Structure formats: C-alpha cells, structure tokens
Amino acid sequence: MAIGHALIDLTPLRSSPAFRRLWIGRAFSGFGGQLTLVAVMFQVWHATGSTVWTGAVGLAQAVPLIVFGLFAGAAIDRVDRRKFYLVTTVGQAVCAILLAVQGFFGQLPVIAVLLLVAVQSCFVAGGGPAARTFLPRLLPGDQLAAGLALNRIAFQGAMLLGPALGGLLLGWLGVGGCYLLDAITFVLAFYGAFGLPPMRPDGEVSRPGLHGVLDGLTFLVRSPVVRGALLTDLATTVLSMPISLFPLVNAERFGNNPRTLGLFLSAMAVGGVLASVWSGVFTRMARPGLVMLCGSATWGVALALFGIAPNPWLGLAFLVLAGAADTVSVVSRGTIVQLHTPDALRGRVAAAEQIVGQAGPDLGNLRGGLVAGATSGLVALVSGGLLCVAAVALVGASIPGLRRFSTAASAQSR
Known part of the structure; x- marks a missing residue:
C-alpha cells in the first residue's frame, strides 16, 4: 500500500x-x-x-x-x-x-x-x-x-x-x-x-418525550448490527478499562515510579494519534464491522499482555498498541452506526452512543478497581483483557451481519 x-x-x-x-x-x-x-x-x-x-x-x-x-x-x-x-x-x-x-x-x-x-x-x-x-x-x-x-x-x-x-x-x-x-x-x-x-430530520418525526425515547430504544433492540456495535464498545470498556489500575500496577510491578505512571496514560494517547494519522489503512476497508471486532479484540489482548509485561518499556509498547486498537474500533463503530441508522433516528442513536461512551469507561474502571482490590492489579488486567476478547468473539459469532457489513453495499442502498 x-x-x-x-x-x-x-x-x-x-x-x-x-x-x-x-x-x-x-x-x-x-x-x-x-x-x-x-x-x-x-x-x-x-x-x-x-x-x-x-x-x-x-x-x-x-x-x-x-x-x-x-x-x-x-x-x-x-x-x-x-x-x-x-x-x-x-x-x-x-x-x-x-x-x-x-x-x-x-x-x-x-x-x-x-x-x-x-x-x-x-x-x-x-x-x-x-x-x-x-x-x-x-x-x-x-x-x-x-x-x-x-x-x-x-x-x-x-x-x-x-x-x-x-x-x-x-x-x-x-x-x-x-x-x-x-x-x-x-x-x-x-x-x-x-x-x-x-x-x-428525514422521515417520520420523533414522538415527544418518553415515547420518542422508547422508539429509539426499540430500534436499538431490533437492529442487530447497531446493537452489536454498541455491545462491542461496552465489552471493551466495561470488561477491560485499565485506567484505575495504573497506579496499582505501577506500584506492584515497576517500583512506584511517578514518571512511569505518567507515561502509561501518554502511551495510550500516542497509540491513538498514530492510528489516526495512519487511518487510511483501515478507513478505506469495505468491512468496518470486521475491522471493529479485530480492533476491539486487539485492545483486550494488548491489555492482557501489558499486565504480564516484565519491564516498563515493553508494557508501554503494549499500551501504545491498545491505544491504536481503540481508535480503530471507535472509528469503525461510528461508521457502522452512521450508515446503518435511518436519518429520523440518528439523534436518539447518537445519544445512546454518547451514553455508552461515557458510562462504559466509568463502569470499567470501577470493575477493575474492585477486582484488583480482591486479587491484584495483574489479575484484574489479564482477566479483563481475556474477558474482553471472549465477549467480542461472542458478539461477532452471534451477529453475522456485523461481520459481513459492507460500506460498498450500504452506499449503493443510500
């Protein structure tokens, strides 16, 4: 290429x-x-x-x-x-x-x-x-x-x-x-x-109040592709969000060095920026659903590997990979949601997407903290990463339309 x-x-x-x-x-x-x-x-x-x-x-x-x-x-x-x-x-x-x-x-x-x-x-x-x-x-x-x-x-x-x-x-x-x-x-x-x-909005105008909200939720329930995209996002954030674990992992594994702790967050951001700069690699692919699933699974694998990394530099490399995988997944998910949602429902679906993006990481950080409190930072990270991979595989296997979703076919139907 x-x-x-x-x-x-x-x-x-x-x-x-x-x-x-x-x-x-x-x-x-x-x-x-x-x-x-x-x-x-x-x-x-x-x-x-x-x-x-x-x-x-x-x-x-x-x-x-x-x-x-x-x-x-x-x-x-x-x-x-x-x-x-x-x-x-x-x-x-x-x-x-x-x-x-x-x-x-x-x-x-x-x-x-x-x-x-x-x-x-x-x-x-x-x-x-x-x-x-x-x-x-x-x-x-x-x-x-x-x-x-x-x-x-x-x-x-x-x-x-x-x-x-x-x-x-x-x-x-x-x-x-x-x-x-x-x-x-x-x-x-x-x-x-x-x-x-x-x-x-094109098409039927939303009903007022709670009725309109319920119509939007009904669409999410009945649309397997959009539902699968949002469930994949929840799988990555709720099951394997690592931010709350960074101080503990730094203390357990890397001598509680404050400079290392700061680099953990920066590494994920650097990975995201790198993936965005080179996003032509995946935004031009015709199957964003498959790209999203692969990106989400890579996120989980990278965080599990970060949990067992023997030195901070290798750990930082896995966090860069996780940040890049997150960007691939987020952009691909947004493409799927935009192309698969009727215009009349885009406001409600976008609101649901925003809520998932806000609540998922908060719940994921809480989960990680609770698991680490009962076990260790390593167990919380590795178990979260593996659970993420399993959940993403389950979503992909149960919703074949998500794997097969094609931007080319969607563009022809618009």
Whole structure:
C-alpha cells in the first residue's frame, strides 16, 4: 500500500466546506474544554484539598449526559438539528463566560462551580449527539469513515495537548485565563455552526418525550448490527478499562515510579494519534464491522499482555498498541452506526452512543478497581483483557451481519 494511501484521508476537509468549518470549530472548542477541565480541577482542589470534591467534577460532567442524553436525542429528531446545535453551543459558551467571570472577579463556592459544570454538561448532552447527526448530510457514504477519523484525531489532539497546556496557562494566567480562553474558542464553534445548512430530520418525526425515547430504544433492540456495535464498545470498556489500575500496577510491578505512571496514560494517547494519522489503512476497508471486532479484540489482548509485561518499556509498547486498537474500533463503530441508522433516528442513536461512551469507561474502571482490590492489579488486567476478547468473539459469532457489513453495499442502498 502506498504511503499516501495509508495516511489519514483529508478528502472530507477538501470536498466539504461545511464539514471543514465544523471540524475546525469543534477541534478548538474541544481543546478549550480541556483547559476548563484542568482549571476546574485546580480550583476545586485549591479550595477544598479533597479528592472527593475533585472526583465530583467528573460526576458533574457525567450525570447530565446519562440522565438527559436520550431525551435530548429524541428532541434532536424532532427539530432542525442545526438550530438545536446552535442553542446548545450558546448554552455552553454562556457557562464558559460565567466561569471566566467568577475566575477573575471572585471565585464562587465549590458547589456553585460544580453546578455550572453540570449545567454546561446538560448542553453537551444535546450538542454532542446533534453534531454526530451532521456527517451523513455533509459527506458521501464513502467518506464517512475518513470524516470520523478526522474527528477522532482532533479529539485526541485536545486530550493530549490540552491538559499539558492548561497546566502551563494556570501558572501564567490563572484559572480565569483558562476559562476565558475556553470561552473564546466558542467563536470558532459558532463559525462552524453557522456554516451548516438547515437539517430537519428525514422521515417520520420523533414522538415527544418518553415515547420518542422508547422508539429509539426499540430500534436499538431490533437492529442487530447497531446493537452489536454498541455491545462491542461496552465489552471493551466495561470488561477491560485499565485506567484505575495504573497506579496499582505501577506500584506492584515497576517500583512506584511517578514518571512511569505518567507515561502509561501518554502511551495510550500516542497509540491513538498514530492510528489516526495512519487511518487510511483501515478507513478505506469495505468491512468496518470486521475491522471493529479485530480492533476491539486487539485492545483486550494488548491489555492482557501489558499486565504480564516484565519491564516498563515493553508494557508501554503494549499500551501504545491498545491505544491504536481503540481508535480503530471507535472509528469503525461510528461508521457502522452512521450508515446503518435511518436519518429520523440518528439523534436518539447518537445519544445512546454518547451514553455508552461515557458510562462504559466509568463502569470499567470501577470493575477493575474492585477486582484488583480482591486479587491484584495483574489479575484484574489479564482477566479483563481475556474477558474482553471472549465477549467480542461472542458478539461477532452471534451477529453475522456485523461481520459481513459492507460500506460498498450500504452506499449503493443510500
């Protein structure tokens, strides 16, 4: 395969000005969001000195996504999705401005800061799924995987660079400066949103309230390919999420060196970025279901091997492999979900996908911690990796349509 063919496919950025503007806006606002996360964690820690309160920051972000996500998805499938996305972007920007004001002119009590974070996450619960519905309208079917890979590398870039830069900016500008920079990035988010065409759902409009939510859940239950894609994601995250185990494994196996611990997280991010840069290798493949299953199984194998690695450098290599496999799986899963979901249901399915992506890792880290507490970090890692491989194999064997799903056949039916 030629090098140019293996590198990330930039065709969506060249061929669709609307996608290009949206990608730029979301890339910068995602980066700003990482600055705010660092600033909130610092502000809460500085005010309380309590890990319970810093842990509550994650709770304030996660609970609204899980509680309101499906109802937001039903609303997205009833209205012009562009207008809905604009409203949620305005809400997020206002919260960022309020955080900046309190950062500069008198910091609020911790509970009020967490409330602002939770309100902002309510808008994210709607804006995230709305943005996921745009790609099939902006890109042809054969460019969807490339568009998702571009979104993935923007997300990983923000996750990799945002916290590091946020730490530097905290020392220079303080928490108010970090919040203000996040607010400024929403200018580019609006640039992307205003460049979108009107996007009313095609087909039957979602029923209001709980009825619409139930219709979306019914589709997930009755669609084996989409259901299998989400179950594969749950298999990888719930059964084998390793983050909570890193401190224990570092203490058990590698002398409790803090530098090694920091490298564990960076290694997974590096693997993800490398897979995104070379995503042309798998985004051009015609069977994303098979690619997803292989990527998910590789994730489990890599984490099991990390658990028994005899030295930290080999362990880091397995974590790089795990991070790359995760990106392959995520991009392929997104391709399957986008191509297999009717437009009228995309908001609800995108909301379910967002909830799975939020809740799965949290549950997986909890599982890993509980197993490690009863046994050891090695047992938790190896058992989780092997359970992941077994679950992925079960999903693949029980849903043959997932293995056989072809982007070529889907494009012909669109």
